[in-house]
Amino acid sequence: METSDTAKKTTPNSLASVATARSQKKPGTAPLGSGLEARKIHAWFGKHLALKDVSLDFSSGTVTALIGPSGCGKSTFIRTLNRMHEFIPSAAFAGEVLLDNEDIYGSGVDVTKIRLQIGMVFQKPNPFPSMSIGENVLSGIKLAQLNIPKSEQNDLVEDCLIRAGLWSEVKDRLDAHGGSLSGGQQQRLCIARSLAVKPKVLLMDEPCSALDPGSTLRIEETISQLSSSMTIIIVTHNMQQAARVSDYTAFFLSDGGPGEVIEVGPTSQIFTKPRDQRTENYVSGRFG
Amino acid sequence: MSNTLPVQRKISTKPRPSDVAFRGIVTSFGFINLAILTLIGAFLLFRGFEVFRVEGFSFLTDQRWELTEESGVSSGNIGIGAMLVGTLLAALVALIVALPVSVLTALMLNFYAPIWIRNFFVTVIDLMAAFPSILFGLWGFFVLMPSAEYWAMLLNRYLGWFPVFQVDQPFFTRSPFIAGLVLAIMIIPIITSVSREVFSQAPLDRIQAAYSLGANKWSMIKAVVLPFGANGVVGGAMLGLGRAFGETVAVYTVLNLVYSINLQVLFGAGGNVASHIVTRWGEAGEYEVKALLAAGFVLFLLTLLVNFMADWVVKRTVRKGR
Numbered sequence: 001m002e003t004s005d006t007a008k009k010t011t012p013n014s015l016a017s018v019a020t021a022r023s024q025k026k027p028g029t030a031p032l033g034s035g036l037e038a039r040k041i042h043a044w045f046g047k048h049l050a051l052k053d054v055s056l057d058f059s060s061g062t063v064t065a066l067i068g069p070s071g072c073g074k075s076t077f078i079r080t081l082n083r084m085h086e087f088i089p090s091a092a093f094a095g096e097v098l099l100d101n102e103d104i105y106g107s108g109v110d111v112t113k114i115r116l117q118i119g120m121v122f123q124k125p126n127p128f129p130s131m132s133i134g135e136n137v138l139s140g141i142k143l144a145q146l147n148i149p150k151s152e153q154n155d156l157v158e159d160c161l162i163r164a165g166l167w168s169e170v171k172d173r174l175d176a177h178g179g180s181l182s183g184g185q186q187q188r189l190c191i192a193r194s195l196a197v198k199p200k201v202l203l204m205d206e207p208c209s210a211l212d213p214g215s216t217l218r219i220e221e222t223i224s225q226l227s228s229s230m231t232i233i234i235v236t237h238n239m240q241q242a243a244r245v246s247d248y249t250a251f252f253l254s255d256g257g258p259g260e261v262i263e264v265g266p267t268s269q270i271f272t273k274p275r276d277q278r279t280e281n282y283v284s285g286r287f288g
Numbered sequence: 289m290s291n292t293l294p295v296q297r298k299i300s301t302k303p304r305p306s307d308v309a310f311r312g313i314v315t316s317f318g319f320i321n322l323a324i325l326t327l328i329g330a331f332l333l334f335r336g337f338e339v340f341r342v343e344g345f346s347f348l349t350d351q352r353w354e355l356t357e358e359s360g361v362s363s364g365n366i367g368i369g370a371m372l373v374g375t376l377l378a379a380l381v382a383l384i385v386a387l388p389v390s391v392l393t394a395l396m397l398n399f400y401a402p403i404w405i406r407n408f409f410v411t412v413i414d415l416m417a418a419f420p421s422i423l424f425g426l427w428g429f430f431v432l433m434p435s436a437e438y439w440a441m442l443l444n445r446y447l448g449w450f451p452v453f454q455v456d457q458p459f460f461t462r463s464p465f466i467a468g469l470v471l472a473i474m475i476i477p478i479i480t481s482v483s484r485e486v487f488s489q490a491p492l493d494r495i496q497a498a499y500s501l502g503a504n505k506w507s508m509i510k511a512v513v514l515p516f517g518a519n520g521v522v523g524g525a526m527l528g529l530g531r532a533f534g535e536t537v538a539v540y541t542v543l544n545l546v547y548s549i550n551l552q553v554l555f556g557a558g559g560n561v562a563s564h565i566v567t568r569w570g571e572a573g574e575y576e577v578k579a580l581l582a583a584g585f586v587l588f589l590l591t592l593l594v595n596f597m598a599d600w601v602v603k604r605t606v607r608k609g610r
Binding site: 082084087112113115116119120122124126128130131139140142143144145190193194197 | 491493494496497498499500501502503504507508511512515516
């Protein structure tokens, strides 16, 4: 029912063309958002090399799951993709991340503009407690100093909450504080918040790890709906989740040294006939 | 289905002897503070009570402090109206000047300064907080006052149309404005240090959320750090205000005590309860000493009032940013 609601709204990518592209399964076409390419990514914390030589392509309109045991560098990797990595003191980086063929680490790049195009949802729901639900959705607009007319703000709030699958639960109390919601609702509010600035790519760092199964299911539905109009990269420890929501899966592993990508491919292939023995061991639950 | 609920049980635990002993120690030491505060208040009230009885409410409103004592019989008209107003005025000037300086310094140290500058500044600011106030007073008298008089003149010349900056006569020396500046310098370290502490506790996940939404540093600070730290800043400001109310020596050095209410901050005439007590102390007779202790009691109440107000403000805002 949310989809029919969404269809009434006009979003930047015409929904009809997105739906067509999606139904004809043509990842890589423009209506499905922008692709992201990571080239030879290395990441350090101080002298410690945490991530070694990771190159991954994320085609537009696809959902890619990053799986692997704790400490294998998945989170570090996803944080290099929108330059959140550099907030950690002593963090260092090598490699390139290309968004629409432009290096987001290039000199002269305004990092705040990059983060508007590559949104992020964190492990722990983190709505702004001093703001109401509606203000939380619009917080990115304010933070990035984008000006949109007052008349469009209400529509944007509604549109984002519908797309995040939260509208029906909060439409009568948009003035309530964000902290008054349950954990799962807060996380969907955070998703709605990141949608409001119209990102082309959405990074999700274990978005369901703090949530109960019901909320997890709602968020997975949300991801499926969103993937019709943007590129999504999700870190997850839950292999069922990876299998349910993603088109592609990348398996990360660290053998005590830096994390590396062991195998990447279509999700069905990773889970049914992986090429690497270590992948097979992990996805079949023999370790990790 | 029966709807009689069971009786609620009393939940208790049997503490170990060591815990009982420690609990006794911390409790008794904790109550020492309260006991001292109560005793001081009671002493001031007890000794000053006669004055409150004789002078009544006019002790708070009367501006004059004229008193003759002959063979143990005192007569005259005494009140601390001018002194109270002067205290509030100078403290207000101090707060208006110190608050923005302190908050901006705290933001600079936490979010913009390299780590070595931060460490160095924190040391300097702590040192400033512990600096003897007479030195601030002397410096204020010899160094700050000549410049501040000139600033006061400029303020009066160009912003004199604004009631606050009016003066009846161009006499700018030893004004509440200058006393306020000296007090501001004294309370900046307190407010800065408290603000810096609360700002540094702003939750990292919210800071990252703001950045991930395309915030720059300033918009992140506006959306996350300031709402989170607001009540801490208020608390720091009230601590500073408390010191500004009670400060004696520094104010005494740079303020012209005049026993008539003056609301013109730039005009060289002001009042201050604490300085007033110190000035009159040496030559006071029996009744005047009581009057001074009564004045002390009023100052005591004023400080308590400010603290309760601060508490109230903090409690009202506490849910918003946290």
